[in-house]
Amino acid sequence: MQTLIEQFAAQTVLMRGLADRLGYPNFAHMMTNTLSSLHDTHLSERERLQRAYDASRIFGGMGSWNDSVPVTAFEMGISDEFDQTTERFWAVRTAVRVALERRI
Numbered sequence: 868m869q870t871l872i873e874q875f876a877a878q879t880v881l882m883r884g885l886a887d888r889l890g891y892p893n894f895a896h897m898m899t900n901t902l903s904s905l906h907d908t909h910l911s912e913r914e915r916l917q918r919a920y921d922a923s924r925i926f927g928g929m930g931s932w933n934d935s936v937p938v939t940a941f942e943m944g945i946s947d948e949f950d951q952t953t954e955r956f957w958a959v960r961t962a963v964r965v966a967l968e969r970r971i
Contacts, residue, residue: 868966874962875960876905878952879905882952894925897923916966919963923956
């Protein structure tokens, strides 16, 4: 489970950096909250993952990461970076969801 926490943290750092570069401080703040949960050693590993998963809900709904952010990335000429970073974050976040559903 520690490896999953480390992977989630690494991808979250990349997402936070991308959100900052693209000028979306609200998403960067969400990633900071996600990291805070992942690094809170007073919690069990499972609770850290659960809180981080909940804090990182950026997909779906109005105003989500997939709304105007890709347009900004395109306008800045970094669509490939946006796509790769988003896909990796989605993949690790999905792995966290699966692990939580299995009640690790």
